Amino acid sequence: MKQGHVHFVGAGPGDAALLTFKAARLIGEAEAVFYDALVGPEILKLIPARAERICVGKRAGCLSMKQREINARLVAAALSCKRVVRLKGGDPGMFGRLEEETSALGTHGISYDICPGITAASAAAAAAGVPLTARGLVRGVRFLTTASCPEKENRPDWAMLASAEETLAFYMARSKLPEIAAALLEGGLRADLPILIVEAVSLPQEKLQPGRLDELASGEIGISTAQPVLLMVGETLALAAEAARERLHSPVLEVASA
Known part of the structure; x- marks a missing residue:
């Protein structure tokens, strides 16, 4: 069965000018984007109008989507053959619970890659x-x-x-x-x-x-x-x-x- 792929993309500290070229390209090609509340507003404008947008929260002291729900929705989007971007503030590997999300994908045999960002x-x-x-x-x-x-x-x-x-x-x-x-x-x-x-x-x-x-x-x-x-x-x-x-x-x- 064909399935999608998940790109974990570092959105950097907020300024869209600090995105890498690769990050901007992946966001522009996405069919579904799961993004943190701390991702800068100018960066969110790069998400294509055709793409599904899912805000997962992830901001200290504020209501966020439960981690298990994020995992489940990432898996579901990838299994539906979508090109998925998981957009994380800063660098994906820095205090971003990356290991929990990649583990959920691995359990279902879903491929992924990581695009680093400025922390x-x-x-x-x-x-x-x-x-x-x-x-x-x-x-x-x-x-x-x-x-x-x-x-x-x-x-x-x-x-x-x-x-x-x-x-x-x-x-x-x-x-x-x-x-x-x-x-x-x-x-x-x-x-x-x-x-x-x-x-x-x-x-x-x-x-x-x-x-x-x-x-x-x-x-x-x-x-x-x-x-x-x-x-x-x-x-x-x-x-x-x-x-x-x-x-x-x-x-x-x-x-x-x-």
Whole structure:
């Protein structure tokens, strides 16, 4: 029996200009598109009018389609011989439950491929004009989330994180900013370590807020937004405030003073 194929496509952080050529082509060829709530509106305009559109939600704190229903509908669409695009914000393999969806397809013998996308931490560092690593100073990058699942509570090893020479990028951090900062201080990071809060990265409402770890832990720095929030912590971010000031001419950049 002939059946369809599923393309897992990274939509990047939101700006349609940051899509890969391959991602844009796959979206334009789709017969059914399952997309996350965080996919940028300009990207959704690339979906052909003939294609079936299915919003699955996947936004922290908001109602979303249950994962088992997403799996089942992906399988059904592929079995009906459709060319299916599963459009995920950022990179499909980064906190996107990709393994659950590919496993469901594999159970039914459905083929798939993965088109990577720019993840939020890379876009945030670029917006701030800073590197994620620096030779002899920051040797790596660690992507993290403090979100838990019903099966297992997420409890990072804060002391281990504090001891590494890394830039830390916390996804889905909006509701836990002071708690993350306090835990990192308790783990051993120094109080004046630079941080950067990034809201709605790459979108017109993008906002960068540099500061220090102790300021975040004490509540001196805060947010009042429903936008997606990424928290970055590390030595290279010391350049963020200066870089942001130099780029105030950019129409997509807003900088809030700490």
